[in-house]
Amino acid sequence: MKADPRGVLTGVHFLDGDHACCEGALAAGARFASGYPITPSTEIVERFAARVPTVGGTFIQMEDELAASITLQGAVWGGAKAFTVTSGPGFSLMMEHIGYAAMTETPCVFVDVQRGGPSTGLPTLPAQADMMQARWGSHGDYEIIALCPNSPQECFDLTIKAFNLAEEYRVPVMFMMDEVVGHMTEKVVIPPADQIEVVPRRHTRKPLGEYLPYQTNGDMVPEIAHAGEGYKFHITGLTHDERGYPNMTPPVQDKLVRRLQNKIRNAADRIALYEEENLQDAEVVVVSYGITSRVAQRAIEMARAKKLPVGKLRLITAWPFPETKIRELSAYVKAFVVPELNLGQMVHEVERAAAGKARTFAVPHAGGSVHHPEDILKVIVEACR
Numbered sequence: 001m002k003a004d005p006r007g008v009l010t011g012v013h014f015l016d017g018d019h020a021c022c023e024g025a026l027a028a029g030a031r032f033a034s035g036y037p038i039t040p041s042t043e044i045v046e047r048f049a050a051r052v053p054t055v056g057g058t059f060i061q062m063e064d065e066l067a068a069s070i071t072l073q074g075a076v077w078g079g080a081k082a083f084t085v086t087s088g089p090g091f092s093l094m095m096e097h098i099g100y101a102a103m104t105e106t107p108c109v110f111v112d113v114q115r116g117g118p119s120t121g122l123p124t125l126p127a128q129a130d131m132m133q134a135r136w137g138s139h140g141d142y143e144i145i146a147l148c149p150n151s152p153q154e155c156f157d158l159t160i161k162a163f164n165l166a167e168e169y170r171v172p173v174m175f176m177m178d179e180v181v182g183h184m185t186e187k188v189v190i191p192p193a194d195q196i197e198v199v200p201r202r203h204t205r206k207p208l209g210e211y212l213p214y215q216t217n218g219d220m221v222p223e224i225a226h227a228g229e230g231y232k233f234h235i236t237g238l239t240h241d242e243r244g245y246p247n248m249t250p251p252v253q254d255k256l257v258r259r260l261q262n263k264i265r266n267a268a269d270r271i272a273l274y275e276e277e278n279l280q281d282a283e284v285v286v287v288s289y290g291i292t293s294r295v296a297q298r299a300i301e302m303a304r305a306k307k308l309p310v311g312k313l314r315l316i317t318a319w320p321f322p323e324t325k326i327r328e329l330s331a332y333v334k335a336f337v338v339p340e341l342n343l344g345q346m347v348h349e350v351e352r353a354a355a356g357k358a359r360t361f362a363v364p365h366a367g368g369s370v371h372h373p374e375d376i377l378k379v380i381v382e383a384c385r
Contacts, residue, residue, distance in 0.1 A: 024159025031057030099138030127367030143264035282311030299376035326353035339363035
């Protein structure tokens with residue numbers, strides 16, 4: 001493998017999703033990762049550990065996921081773009097530090113290659129049962145962003161997007177892969193580095209005496225300074241004022257937490273990404289994401305062959321949830337069909353956004369394998385009646 005000076009391995013490759021994710025991280029400028037081995041995510045950092053020294057970066061294997069999920073944040077405050085990778089049990093252990101990243105507004109990426117659970121569950125088999133945990137897993141009021149790739153190509157492209165969103169909004173971004181997408185091997189096209197958009201850090205240029213770590217300039221996202229640059233600042237998970245100093249008063253709590261939420265909520269329609277097809281004549285819309293969207297694609301094709309008025313809405317961004325789009329569709333479609341590799345998670349968001357204007361049909365699957373297209377087709381037929 002030969003990469004350019006920025007570490008980008010340009011050209012056409014045959015990669016699995018895990019390795020493509022690693023290449024996306026490198027292309028986005030990630031130069032630090034910390035992690036602990038866990039199936040089916042380990043291949044990402046195995047490749048990163050081999051590749052990143054060639055561009056001056058570092059990988060550290062930590063003693064557990066707790067250590068990994070805070071070490072990467074130290075690297076960010078030291079000036080690096082950083083990420084960690086894990087799967088179900090490790091993701092659970094990282095939740096405290098995901099909340100810390102949200103509170104301290106540390107731009108970083110958490111990659112979760114989902115597997116069957118709960119607990120140890122099915123280490124080598126797929127599921128999509130971490131979706132609600134990604135959004136609500138840590139305590140308190142906060143917002144995150146979560147992306148769901150459905151191919152190795154998207155594992156590359158959307159990893160770059162994840163880092164860009166983390167930097168733009170100073171927020172932890174969840175990259176919600178699944179075991180099938182992580183281990184599936186397909187063609188991945190990596191463009192030259194000068195054709196890849198990389199969002200730079202919001203690095204402050206204010207004089208030392210004028211900088212406040214959590215002061216904003218009208219867009220609700222503060223600039224950042226790095227340790228060792230001479231700036232005086234305090235970083236804490238406690239409720240804090242614009243200086244970063246702890247302040248336990250209800251007005252400061254209200255101002256801070258509302259800003260943490262609204263910097264994402266106010267931009268939700270701009271952040272939300274989805275793929276749509278045949279919605280103009282649809283009476284039923286299949287809403288899916290990740291590997292399930294590829295199975296659902298076959299079910300939709302089978303339904304259209306039967307002259308059923310079915311359209312596709314594939315979630316690329318799970319959080320913030322594209323409720324505006326669902327609300328618009330619910331005004332003229334009669335039903336949504338939501339297949340997913342869990343017993344009902346994102347389907348509840350579809351139902352909430354539809355607000356009773358259109359019916360919602362779940363197609364649950366406990367994981368361990370993917371749906372059969374015929375199972376999704378059966379529910380499509382029922383929804384079309």
